[in-house]
Amino acid sequence: EAGVTQSPTHLIKTRGQQATLRCSPISGHTSVYWYQQALGLGLQFLLWYDEGEERNRGNFPPRFSGRQFPNYSSELNVNALELEDSALYLCASSPPGELFFGEGSRLTVL
Amino acid sequence: QKEVEQDPGPLSVPEGAIVSLNCTYSNSAFQYFMWYRQYSRKGPELLMYTYSSGNKEDGRFTAQVDKSSKYISLFIRDSQPSDSATYLCAMSPTYSGAGSYQLTFGKGTKLSVIP
Numbered sequence: 001e002a003g004v005t006q007s008p009t010h011l012i013k014t015r016g017q018q019a020t021l022r023c024s025p026i027s028g029h030t031s032v033y034w035y036q037q038a039l040g041l042g043l044q045f046l047l048w049y050d051e052g053e054e055r056n057r058g059n060f061p062p063r064f065s066g067r068q069f070p071n072y073s074s075e076l077n078v079n080a081l082e083l084e085d086s087a088l089y090l091c092a093s094s095p096p097g098e099l100f101f102g103e104g105s106r107l108t109v110l
Numbered sequence: 111q112k113e114v115e116q117d118p119g120p121l122s123v124p125e126g127a128i129v130s131l132n133c134t135y136s137n138s139a140f141q142y143f144m145w146y147r148q149y150s151r152k153g154p155e156l157l158m159y160t161y162s163s164g165n166k167e168d169g170r171f172t173a174q175v176d177k178s179s180k181y182i183s184l185f186i187r188d189s190q191p192s193d194s195a196t197y198l199c200a201m202s203p204t205y206s207g208a209g210s211y212q213l214t215f216g217k218g219t220k221l222s223v224i225p
Contacts, residue, residue, distance in 0.1 A: 004153070033212070042116075042217035043154070043198065056212060090153055099213065101153030 002026065004102035006091050012108045013081050021076040021105045025093030032074040033099065034066065038087035046089075049074050081109045113137050116199055116216025125225050129186040133199035133216045136180065140201040140214070143175050145184045148196045148218065157197075158184070189223045196220045 005024045013019050025032050034046040045058040049068035057064075063079040072093075078085055086109045092099040116133045123129055131145075142161055146154035158173040160166045160182075166173045172185040182201075186193055200213040 035215075040217070043200075043213075043215040045212050045214070048212055058212075092153075098156050098159075101155065103151070103153045 004091055004093050004100055006102040006105050008105055010106045012110065014110050015081055015083060017081050019078045019081060019107055021089050022073065023091030023102060024073045026100055029093035029095055030072050031094050032068055032072065033092045033094070034076050035090045035092065036087045037090055043090065047076065083109050085109050113214050114199065114201060114216045117219055118217050120220040120222060122222045122224060123189055125189060125191060125223055127189050129189050129221060131184040131197050131219050133182050134180055135201060138180070139203040142202045142204065143182050144200040144213070145173055146198040146200060148198060154198055191223045191225050194222045
């Protein structure tokens with residue numbers, strides 16, 4: 001069974017640009033979670049999507065947004081990139097009982 | 111005070127040693143406690159979870175929760191070089207139902223087991 005897949009693996013952008021990260025959950029999982037793992041800060045909850053709807057968001061500004069498609073894949077968009085947005089962005093999907101993480105997309109903002 | 115505190119290490123031990131990893135938390139609503147292992151350049155993977163206070167053992171790993179002290183621990187017996195990774199504690203107020211995986215994580219402890 002394929003795990004959670006994320007693309008791209010690495011992304012380099014400059015300040016002010018936009019980044020788009022993608023996630024495909026495990027087949028059958030309808031919930032997708034996005035986390036940011038910045039150096040020295042640990043994993044911070046960003047967004048939760050379930051059945052195509054945004055269910056909750058963490059303490060991040062509105063320039064972090066996303067969506068979930070009918071096939072349950074998800075996209076995270078970060079607008080007006082700032083240097084401190086440089087981080088590993090992790091997507092996870094879940095049935096009840098466990099979060100399964102992808103390997104992440106590393107975003108570097110120069 | 112952060113909701114979850116975890117010593118980032120790094121922690122270096124010889125092969126075969128017993129390793130103790132710990133987290134403290136301040137939110138008394140947390141009921142569901144997890145330990146994740148994250149190898150370099152990989153996503154976290156669930157190692158163990160416990161619900162409320164008590165101990166849980168799985169092979170060489172033991173997870174312990176003391177809700178009265180707001181303190182959780184992960185013990186690794188007979189540590190192996192393959193245990194070298196970053197260990198993250200995580201917790202949630204709820205176990206079942208939607209949204210229960212908006213986890214609050216510790217910063218992680220980097221462990222190196224030296225052969």
